[in-house]
Amino acid sequence: HASHSLLSGVDLQCYENNHAHRTEEMDMEQLLVRRGQPFSVVLQCTDHIPRLPDHQLNLILHLGKNNEVVLKVSDSEQDHGKWWFSQRNAQGEVMLTLHSPADAPVGLYSMTVVLLSADGQLLEQTKSQTFYLLFNPWCKDDSVYLPSEELLQEYILNENGILYQGSWDDITTVPWNFGQFEKDVVDICFEVLDNSPAALKNSEMDIANRGSPVYVSRTITAMVNANDDRGVVSGRWDGEYSDGVAPTRWTGSVPILRRWSEGGGQRVRYGQCWVFTGVACTVLRCLGIPTRCITNYSSAHNTDANISVDYLFNDQLENVNYHCWVESWMKRDDLPEGFDGWQVLDPTPLERSDGVFCCGPCPVHAVKEGEVGLKYDTPFVFSEVNADLIFWIVHPDGERIQVSQNSKVIGRNISTKSVYGDFREDITANYKHPEGSMKEREVYKKAGRQVGQKNKDPGQLELFIKHAPAIHGTDFDVIIEVYNSGREDTDAQLTVTSNAITYNSIHRGECQRKTTSLTVQAHKAHEEVLRLQYDHYGACVSEHHMIRVTALLQLTNQDNIILQEINIPLKMPALHIKIIGKAIVSHKLTAHISFTNPLPVSLQGGVFTVEGAGLTEAIEIKTHGKIEPGQAVTVKFSFKPTRAGLRKLLVDFDSDRLRDVKGEATVIVRTKMQNRNAVPEI
Numbered sequence: 001h002a003s004h005s006l007l008s009g010v011d012l013q014c015y016e017n018n019h020a021h022r023t024e025e026m027d028m029e030q031l032l033v034r035r036g037q038p039f040s041v042v043l044q045c046t047d048h049i050p051r052l053p054d055h056q057l058n059l060i061l062h063l064g065k066n067n068e069v070v071l072k073v074s075d076s077e078q079d080h081g082k083w084w085f086s087q088r089n090a091q092g093e094v095m096l097t098l099h100s101p102a103d104a105p106v107g108l109y110s111m112t113v114v115l116l117s118a119d120g121q122l123l124e125q126t127k128s129q130t131f132y133l134l135f136n137p138w139c140k141d142d143s144v145y146l147p148s149e150e151l152l153q154e155y156i157l158n159e160n161g162i163l164y165q166g167s168w169d170d171i172t173t174v175p176w177n178f179g180q181f182e183k184d185v186v187d188i189c190f191e192v193l194d195n196s197p198a199a200l201k202n203s204e205m206d207i208a209n210r211g212s213p214v215y216v217s218r219t220i221t222a223m224v225n226a227n228d229d230r231g232v233v234s235g236r237w238d239g240e241y242s243d244g245v246a247p248t249r250w251t252g253s254v255p256i257l258r259r260w261s262e263g264g265g266q267r268v269r270y271g272q273c274w275v276f277t278g279v280a281c282t283v284l285r286c287l288g289i290p291t292r293c294i295t296n297y298s299s300a301h302n303t304d305a306n307i308s309v310d311y312l313f314n315d316q317l318e319n320v321n322y323h324c325w326v327e328s329w330m331k332r333d334d335l336p337e338g339f340d341g342w343q344v345l346d347p348t349p350l351e352r353s354d355g356v357f358c359c360g361p362c363p364v365h366a367v368k369e370g371e372v373g374l375k376y377d378t379p380f381v382f383s384e385v386n387a388d389l390i391f392w393i394v395h396p397d398g399e400r401i402q403v404s405q406n407s408k409v410i411g412r413n414i415s416t417k418s419v420y421g422d423f424r425e426d427i428t429a430n431y432k433h434p435e436g437s438m439k440e441r442e443v444y445k446k447a448g449r450q451v452g453q454k455n456k457d458p459g460q461l462e463l464f465i466k467h468a469p470a471i472h473g474t475d476f477d478v479i480i481e482v483y484n485s486g487r488e489d490t491d492a493q494l495t496v497t498s499n500a501i502t503y504n505s506i507h508r509g510e511c512q513r514k515t516t517s518l519t520v521q522a523h524k525a526h527e528e529v530l531r532l533q534y535d536h537y538g539a540c541v542s543e544h545h546m547i548r549v550t551a552l553l554q555l556t557n558q559d560n561i562i563l564q565e566i567n568i569p570l571k572m573p574a575l576h577i578k579i580i581g582k583a584i585v586s587h588k589l590t591a592h593i594s595f596t597n598p599l600p601v602s603l604q605g606g607v608f609t610v611e612g613a614g615l616t617e618a619i620e621i622k623t624h625g626k627i628e629p630g631q632a633v634t635v636k637f638s639f640k641p642t643r644a645g646l647r648k649l650l651v652d653f654d655s656d657r658l659r660d661v662k663g664e665a666t667v668i669v670r671t672k673m674q675n676r677n678a679v680p681e682i
Contacts, residue, residue, distance in 0.1 A: 006055075007115055010126050011042040022157070023134070025181035025614075025643060026286075031129075032186065034136035034288060036102030043094040043113055043126070055123070058114040059085050059096065062128070063107055065194065069207050073098065102141035105210035106133050106287060108190055132186060135213060135288030143331040144213050146290045154419040155290035155329065159613035160648045161281065162417040163274045164424060165503060167321050167546070167567035168297035171413065171424065175650050175664045176278045176293075177252025179613040180286035181643075185254060188261045189283045192223050195230040195265050213289050213330040217345055217361050218376065220287075224280045224347035226267030232260045232279060233271035235349055237506055239542060244269025248543045248660035251650040252611050253282035255618040273504070276347040277324040284345075290329040292416045294344075294427070299323035300387035300410045321503050321546065321567050323348070323384065325359075327416075332363060335374055339363035342430065344381050364430050370443035382447055385411030385431050409435070460486030461520065463551050463564040472545050472570035472658070473599040475533045480551045480564075482528070484520040491519050491556040496530050500540040501548045501567070509540030511547065534600055543659040545570040573598045575608075575651050575663025583647075583669040586640050593621075594634040595653050595661065603627040603655040608635055610651050614643035614669065627655070641669040 012031040017039040018024040023032035033039045043057070059073035061083065074084040081101045088095045096113070109132075114125040136142045137152055146152055159178050166172030179185060193199060196219045199206040209215040226234045233256060234244070241247070247270050250256060256279055259268045271279070277293050284291040299322060325346035332339045343361030359377045366372075372379040387410045414428040433439035464481040478498070484490055495515045500508040512530065520526045530549070537547055546569050553562040573596060581589040591610070597603055606623035610616065616639035627633055641647065647669050653661040 005124055006045055007113065007124055007126050008044045008046050010111075010113060010129055011044060012129060012131065013039075013041055016040075021134075021136075022138070023181075025157075026186050027183070031131035032134065033100075033131060034134050034139065034142075035100045035104045035106065036136045036139035036142050038097050038099045040095050040097045041111075043096055045092055045094065054118050056116045056118070056120075057087065057094070057096075058116060059083075059098070060112045060114060062110045062112075063105065064203055064207050066203075067110065068204055100133060102136065102139050103143065103211045104133060105207050106135055106216065107193075107207065107210055108132055132190070134186075135216075137288060137290050137329070143333065144289050144329060145331075146329050150419055152290065154417075155292055156285055156288065161278075161293060162422055162424075163278065163293055163324060164295035164415040164417075165274065165322060165544075166569040168413045170567070170569050171297075171415065172569050173422075173424075174274065174660075174662055175251070175648065176274075177254065177611050177613050177648065177650050178278065178282040178285060179252055179254035179611075180282045182254050182613055184261075185257060185282070186286055188257045189286045191261055191265075192232060192257075192283060193219060196223050197229050213328070214332065214334060214343075214361055216287065217284060217289060217328050217330070217343070220280060220283050221345040221347045221360055224276050224283070225271075225349040227349040230265040230267075232256065232268060233276060234267040234269045235272060235276070236270040237272060237502060237504065239502075239508060241270050246270065246543060246654065246659060247272040247275050249609060249652055249654050250275055250278075251609060251652045251662070252613070252618070253279045254613070255611065257282065273324040273348040276349075277326055280326050280345065280347040284326065284328055291326050293324060293326055295322050295324050295415045296385055296411055296431075297322045297413045297415075298410050299384050321501070321505055323504065327364065328361065330361070332361075335363065335366075339365050339371075339374060341365065346377075346381070367431050368433065368443070370445075370447035370449075372447045379447075385414070386444070386447075386449070387411075460484055460488075461490060461492065461553060461555065461562060463553055463562050465549055465551055465564055465566040467549070467566070467568055470532075470547070470568045470570050471598070472541075472572055473534055473538075475531060478530045478532055478549050478566075478568075480528045480530065480549075481525050482518065482520050482553060483525040484522055487522050489519055489521050491517070493517050493554045493556065494528055495552045495554075496528065497550050497552075498530065498532055498537065499548050499550070500537060500542050501544075501546050502542045503544045503546060505548075506542075508542045511537040511540055538599070538601065538657070541570070545572060545660065572661055575653055575661055577649060577651060577663050577665035579649065579665050579667055583641055583667040585642065585644055585669060585671050588638050588640055589615075589667075590636055590638045591649060591665070592634055592636045593651055593663065594632055595627075596632045597627045597629055597658070599658055600629050601657055602629060603657050606633065606653065606655040608651055608653050610637065610649065612647055612649040614645065614647045615639060615641050615649055615667070641667075644669045644671045 014031050018032050021033045026032050061071040063069040077084050085096050085098045110128040110130045112125050112128045115123045117123055135144045137144045137146045161176045162173050163176050165174055223231050225231050256268050281291050281293050327342040342364040345360035362376055362378045362381045366374040366378050367381050372382050414431055415424050418425040462483045467478045468476045470476050480496055497513045498511040514530055518526050548567050550565045576594045578592045604626055606627055608621040611618035621635045623633055647667050649665045651663045
């Protein structure tokens, strides 16, 4: 009876399965399912269904680049925690329902249906077909289970986000297009995993570990930066980006991931912390691990995990304006109880962990409780949010004088995008106890750190810095106030400098410096005004358009030095975007983008970059010639939305003298024309 074939093929039912597994946005052409949740395929037979008991069906799965891992799927649920399938016969076909364990390795599986005779002889088999298996945060047995639909809508399904920049007291936002469901992104995410050193060295071991979100998230974190492996993005901070793309020009992860994949795993130049963070978030959300982007303001760096950051004032400053990382949600079965939930993963190459540039997963709760012995990299994260800053002035003869400071807190306004919309949620309380509390002292002690002596007596002179609205391209005043709370008039020397810095405090040049000798009368204040002029700062301002004003007050008759600093993000112009047309899948829309040069100098090499998940691939629109001061430029381009829902179009403008100008427009895309005046049928 085996003379003519009985099996004609397998219908993977991609539409139904992907819809049920919440992956329909990724693709409808290939099967994408989540572990721990059944899915059904249909075996099509030629004329008569192979009758049992004279025949039996077997299902074989292969996993790995060269199908090195083979799994036979059991036909009953005898082994808990193993793959099994059930079957239901229909007219000329058989529905096979596959059940995957909730801890199965994620990856690309290939599946074959085998027909055996009653005595176990191979009669025939179907051509193998592939499907992706992903983590399943909707499944309560999965270690990434997150029991809130609202949170999952954001941390798995939202393809748009906001990254927080600026400084702790002047927070700015930049929109980011994660695009985790864009075409081919899921393939590239697994390509990133396949290129990790562990996978290249021993792929069977790597596959065995791919059931663990701790392993997968740590691997992705190391692979996002290209510092020691075939990683995705190369970091650079010195302002020289002409042989690549300046970090400020990216508006999303998809062009970066595609460029890496198309270049055969060649690193993409260049990224900085928010770029690494955005790319890591895309990959982790795509794989099914709930993830969010975090910004820590006044982050401490290069602290050698010793918790007091000594600042040598003539040295490179170590207090970083802000630093970004991601948090992913998972159980930590590898740790004592109580450390499940959000884990810090930092993909920016700052510290080596186990010899590679990678940081995490580190339980946020371990940071809060000072449990620095718990892996991974907890001492490092603890010091990023908890160091005490001590400033030293170093005299030419090497003598060091400690500087007193009015306020210098490390790790403040720790921020992430709210689940409920485009606004900021402050999560500092997840990382640390209230400042000055008993609990904070206990945690410091447990972590083996000294609690910094806060200046109990501010001394009789205090320094404050205020500034008028700081708009890029204009001149504005910075006011330094010296207040004397004492009973005696006091002589002092005040030095004020303004420096162009990057977001992570690399100095790009001093703009202005002013030194004054002054006498401050008892119980009075002296105001010193420094006018910051575009003529001065325009030439040296970095691509992060950030100016740090530092005031140093030296009392004439004593060794006391007081220091105060403020970081001023210059306000940038917005791009204006108007979208014309009805937003319907596969129908043409036109966007008009306009920009007015706010600087008193002309701009050259102007280029707009546009992208949006579900709307358009990333495209560049170049402007020609100069853009004079005050001149408006408008460009337009057309695109056809590919997916329905709330979608964002992100635009960046870049030129020789002005970078990192951003704009966004939100549209609601519908699947088809809707007749607005239709009367509902009764």
